[in-house]
Amino acid sequence: MWQWFLQLGSPRLFYSKTDRYLPWLSWITVILLGTGLAWGLAFTPPDYQMGENYRIAYIHVPMATLAMGCYAMMACFSAGYLIWKIKVADMIAKACAPIGASITAVALATGSLWGIPTWGTWWIWDARLTSTLIMLFLYVGIIALRSAFDSIDSGARACAVLSLVGxxxxxxxxxxxxxxxxLHQGASNLSLSDTAANPPEVWIPAFFVGFGVLGFFLIALILRTRNEILLRERRAQWVSDLVEGNQKESGHA
Amino acid sequence: MMNNSRMGLGSVVVATVRRELLLAFRSPGDVINPLMFFIIAVTLFPLGGGADSAFLSGIASGVIWVTTLLAIMFSMESLFRADYEDGSLEQLLMSPQPLYFLLLAKVLSHWLIACLPILILAPVFAVMLAMPVAGILPLILGLLAGTPILCLLGAIGMALTVGLSRSGLLLAVLILPLYIPVLVFGTGMVSAALDSLPYTGLLALMGAMLVLAICLSPLAIAAALRISVN
Amino acid sequence: MPEFQFQSLAEFFAMGGYAKYVWSSYGVFALMIAYNLIQPVLAKRRIIKAQKARIQRNSA
Structure with missing residues (x-):
């Protein structure tokens, strides 16, 4: 296990290992996401209060959870980079930011869309919406800081410090x-997740979507990290071989 | 400088603060500009929103907190910028004294230079914005505990961006989200007092955040400065 | 076994009157997924192309 983990710390091995994992991960994700979404959209009974509208929950809740999980992950990899100087850790942390930002944006958008019929307005200063909005600001700050540095190394360390502070x-x-x-909303707490005692036919599809979304997140993360590896290791022989290999293949085709 | 390494910790802190204050009084812009920003920005709100005292008293604590927060953010530029340009920041990082306390002393002196004048004038402007008297004391106590946190967090942001040529708006994007808890609890204290609820719990929370910020942020500032200077 | 909850396909698309909100939510979600998968693929193509050009320049 430890060996496997250490191997992923080398850019070259990360690249070749993920080459092997990616197809499997993609298939599992497609199956989980396909089943979960179809089930949630068409095969679970409507909510007795919110009707069909609650089906937004099947994407809103995993998005909102992942928005936070992604930030925690970014901070962990940032710490890994600062402490052990693992270059791949920084590349993963760098990949987390734009994915996390887009996930947070979707969590906000779906929350608003849910709010229109439920609250009668697309935006209220609900605690959950507001803290998700702040989450988006944090991601934007990290992306902006990274892009402000010319040196890859300084930008990486600065972003790592900022993610840990965050x-x-x-x-x-x-x-x-x-x-x-x-304080400001009084007792009018119309919480989104206020669906007490959910029956299994409601949460089982949610489980599928949740893991499917996690799979998608890992795929997106791996793809971005691989690009970053190719870019930063472009002087390495193995990258040249890889590029040449691609050339030969495309030459034959 | 020679006997600097034999000085006790307390006297190093005092010496740093004294030096910073002396520098600030030689270029009084560092003292006056944040204060003027605060005064002018607060004045804009009645002009933009109307001088109706019911409206003003509703937004008074928010206006004072937000403008203080912005004034501190803009003032951060003077904390490390000049030191970075003349190379004394590098010397600070290499100094034999513990960096942790040197940085705390620097932030403390910045607080004395940029925040204390605002703090002194804040109650005057609170009254001008028709804040009821019951709100004044929690406002001042909140500012007293909250502005050092804002300085410490701002110093992290400034340390991260001091090596960049255009850092003004980037700094805002980085640190304003981190300022939110201080703003929330600071204005919350005033609202609680105006509703004749106890606000000491919130003050204690603010104090806890201050202790946390004092413990952790010098570490982040030091790490960030090392990145920017190298 | 879960059963199909709607009488007809048309009713499924109507989502009990919430069609606008439900389908635009899923649309936003799909767009985000598409962006996060297509962007890296395009970026990779760009990187490989730039690399090839560099290798050819160096060998020439």
Missing amino acids: VVNLPIIKYSVDWWNT
């Missing part, structure tokens, strides 16, 4: 926004 702050921000919301 991850310490995140629970405080979340807590403060929750507190602020109860």
Whole structure:
């Protein structure tokens, strides 16, 4: 296990290993996501309060969860990069930011779309929506900081420090926004996840979608990290071989 | 400089603060500009939103907190920029004294230079914005505990961006989201007091955040400065 | 075994009057997935192309 993990720390081995994993991961993801979404959209009974509209939950909830999980992951890899100087860790952390930002944006968009019929308006300063919005700001900040540096190394270390600062702050921000919301919204807490005692036919498809979305996230992360490896290791012989190999293949075709 | 390494920790901190204050009074812009920004920005709100006192008292604590927060953010430029350009930042990083306390001393002196004048004027402007008297004390206590946190967090952002040529707006994007808890609890204290609820719990929370910020942010500032200087 | 919850396909697309919200949510989701998969593939193609050009320049 440890050996396998260490091997992923070498850019070249990361590239060749993921080459082998990617097809499997893709198939599992397609099956999970396909089943889960079809099930959630058409085969679960409608909610007795929100009707068919609650089907948005099948994508909104995993997106909102993943938005936070992605940030935690980025911070872990940032720490790994700062402590052990593992280059691949930084490449993964770099890949996390744009994916996390787009996931957060979708969580916000679906939350708003859910809000229109439920709350009568597409935006309210709900604790969850607000902290998701702040999450998006944090991602944007990290992307902006990375792009402001010319040197890859300085940008990587600066972003790693910022992600760690962000991850310490995140629970405080979340807590403060929750507190602020109860202060300003009074008792009118029309929470999105207020679907108590969900029957299994509701949460089993949610399980499928959840793992499917996780699979998609890993695929997107691996694809971006592989590109980053090709770019940064472009002087290495194996990358040249790889490119030449591609050339030969395309020459034959 | 020679006997610097034999100085005790306390006297190093005092010496750093004294040096920073002396420098600030030689270029008074560092003291006056944040204050002027605060005064002018607060004045814009009645002009833009109307001078109706019911409206003003509703937004008073928010306006004062937000403009203080922005003033601190803009003032961060003077914390490391000049030191970075004349090379004294490099010397600071190589100094035999523990960097942790040197950085704390630097942030403390920045707080004295840029925040204390705002703090002194804040109650005056709170009254001008028709804030009820019950809100003044929690406002000041909140600012007293909250502005050092803002300085420490701002110093992290500034340390990260000091090596970049155009860092003004980037700094805002980086640190404003991190300022949210201070803003929320600071304005919350005033609202609680105006609803005649106890606000000491929130003050304690703010104090806890301050302790956390004092413990952790010098580490982040040091790491960030090392990246920017190398 | 879960059964199909709608009387007809048309009703399925109508989503009990919530069609706008449900389908645009899933649309946004699909767009995001497509972007995150297509962007790296295009980027990889660009990188490989640039690499080939570099190798040819060096060997020439």
